Amino acid sequence: MRVFVTGATGFIGSRVVTLLRERGHEVSALARDPAKAERLGIPRERIVAGDLFATGKMQQAIRGMDSVLHLAAEIATQRDEKRLWKIDVEGTDAVADACEGARLRSFVFASTVVVGDAKGAILRPEDPLPVTTAYGRAKQEAERRLKKTGLPLVVVRPSHVYGPGGWFGELVRDLRSWKRFLPGDGKNLWDTVHVDDVALALVLCAEKADPGIFHACDDAPIAMRDFFFATADALAVPRPRSIPVLLAKVFRGSGPIDAAVRSARSDNSRLKALGWSPRHPSSREAIPGVVAELLRTSP
Numbered sequence: 001m002r003v004f005v006t007g008a009t010g011f012i013g014s015r016v017v018t019l020l021r022e023r024g025h026e027v028s029a030l031a032r033d034p035a036k037a038e039r040l041g042i043p044r045e046r047i048v049a050g051d052l053f054a055t056g057k058m059q060q061a062i063r064g065m066d067s068v069l070h071l072a073a074e075i076a077t078q079r080d081e082k083r084l085w086k087i088d089v090e091g092t093d094a095v096a097d098a099c100e101g102a103r104l105r106s107f108v109f110a111s112t113v114v115v116g117d118a119k120g121a122i123l124r125p126e127d128p129l130p131v132t133t134a135y136g137r138a139k140q141e142a143e144r145r146l147k148k149t150g151l152p153l154v155v156v157r158p159s160h161v162y163g164p165g166g167w168f169g170e171l172v173r174d175l176r177s178w179k180r181f182l183p184g185d186g187k188n189l190w191d192t193v194h195v196d197d198v199a200l201a202l203v204l205c206a207e208k209a210d211p212g213i214f215h216a217c218d219d220a221p222i223a224m225r226d227f228f229f230a231t232a233d234a235l236a237v238p239r240p241r242s243i244p245v246l247l248a249k250v251f252r253g254s255g256p257i258d259a260a261v262r263s264a265r266s267d268n269s270r271l272k273a274l275g276w277s278p279r280h281p282s283s284r285e286a287i288p289g290v291v292a293e294l295l296r297t298s299p
Contacts, residue, residue, distance in 0.1 A: 001105075002026045003206060004065045006052065006095055007072030009036040011166035012110065012158075015199035016069060017042065023203065028061055030054070030072070052091035058098035067106045067206040070095050074135075076114050077167050079253035081134040088138035089145070096149045106209040107151040108202055111139050113159050113191065113215055118264035120189055125157070125213040125270050133258045154205045156198075159217040159266050162283060163195030164293040168231075172294050175232050175240065182240045183248035186225025188263035191217040194280035194290075201276050208274050217266040220282040224260065230284050234291040 003020055007013040008029035017040045020027050028046040031037035037047045048057045052072055062068060072095075074087045092109070099107060115129045115136025123129060131140050146153050162168040174180035193216050201216040222230075225242075232239045249257045268278075280286040 001066045001207065002028070002064065003067045003069060004028045004030070004058075004062050005069045005071060006030045007070070007110075008040065008042070009033065010071065011163070012161065012195055012198055012202075013071045014040055015195055016071065016202050019199050019203050023207075028065070030058060030061075052087065053094050055094050055098045058095065059100065062098055062102045065102060065104060067108065067209070068095070068099060068102075068104060069108045069110070069202055069206055071110045071202070073110065075167065076112070076133070076135045076259035077256045078135065079255060081255070084134050084138045088135075089141050092142040093145060096146060096151060099149075099151055104152055106154050106206050107146070108154045108156060108206045109143065109146055110202060111143055111155050111157045112136070113157045113217070113264065113266050114259050114262065115140060116258070117262040120263045120265065122265045122267055123191070123215060124267040125215050134255050135259060152209060152211060154209070154211055155213045156202050156205055157213065157215050157266075158198045158201070159191035159193050159215070159264075161193055161195050161198050162287075162290065164290055164297065166195070168290065169294055169298070171228075171231060172235065172291060173298075175235055175237050178238070180228075180240050181248060181251075182225055182228055182242040183252075183257050184245045184261050185242060186223060186228065188224050188261050189221045189265055190224050190227055191221055191264055191266040192227065192283040193217045193278065194283070194286055197278045197280055200279070201271055204274055204276050210274060212270070214271040214274070215266045215268050216271055217268050218278045218281050218283060219268070220284065221265045222283055227283060227287075230287045231291060234288040
């Protein structure tokens with residue numbers, strides 16, 4: 001299968017590229033820094049140098065592709081709402097435009113279930129999501145627009161994605177320097193998923209080309225405080241202290257904190273029906289290994 005990937009050098013994208021190549025697929029990619037993409041094993045001639053708005057370049061590269069995996073995005077920690085809309089909505093429009101005329105088997109969009117507070121409810125792919133954050137609104141709008149394009153759309157909605165990098169890497173650095181607090185009492189439930197399990201979900205959905213919406217999460221929801229405490233314990237540092245949510249928003253911004261204090265679980269049964277199963281079914285059990293990997297690879 002010939003696959004074009006946006007966000008190929010990112011936290012999730014780099015693992016997706018590695019997995020695609022391991023499974024024998026030919027990978028092309030959009031990259032602002034072609035050298036990073038080359039380090040992932042993508043030949044220079046299959047790298048489009050540019051950002052999400054390099055529509056003409058992408059259109060040429062996407063011709064003849066079997067699948068597009070659109071992974072490039074701003075995430076919930078982004079405080080600039082205009083930036084969120086520009087990248088997550090308008091950037092997605094640009095990628096969809098670049099697919100015009102291509103005969104794709106699948107267009108896989110990395111969305112999210114982290115869109116607002118579900119008050120502990122189970123989020124199922126067939127039900128509307130509670131959307132209360134700027135990040136959530138941007139991702140849901142991108143989904144809505146993609147549904148109108150006629151592309152063979154597959155939407156994968158990961159929950160809180162942790163692993164050796166990304167926001168989890170920032171959490172580890174902050175805890176090591178005593179700079180991270182716990183917003184609120186931390187009793188809200190998190191639906192979590194390891195980055196490698198997200199990569200497997202995305203690749204599998206591209207291969208299966210089964211249209212629809214799939215939620216990617218592990219099998220063991222965890223309270224936010226327990227997630228933070230497990231990380232601190234693995235680092236052998238003091239557990240973060242709790243501060244009021246309103247004060248946390250002053251330091252971190254309303255959007256990121258709203259995403260953190262949401263409470264939700266997710267239903268991964270539709271994804272499992274495709275043959276997916278989380279290799280890391282519990283974040284509580286996986287965190288020590290992830291922390292150890294981060295400590296080995298960072299100063």
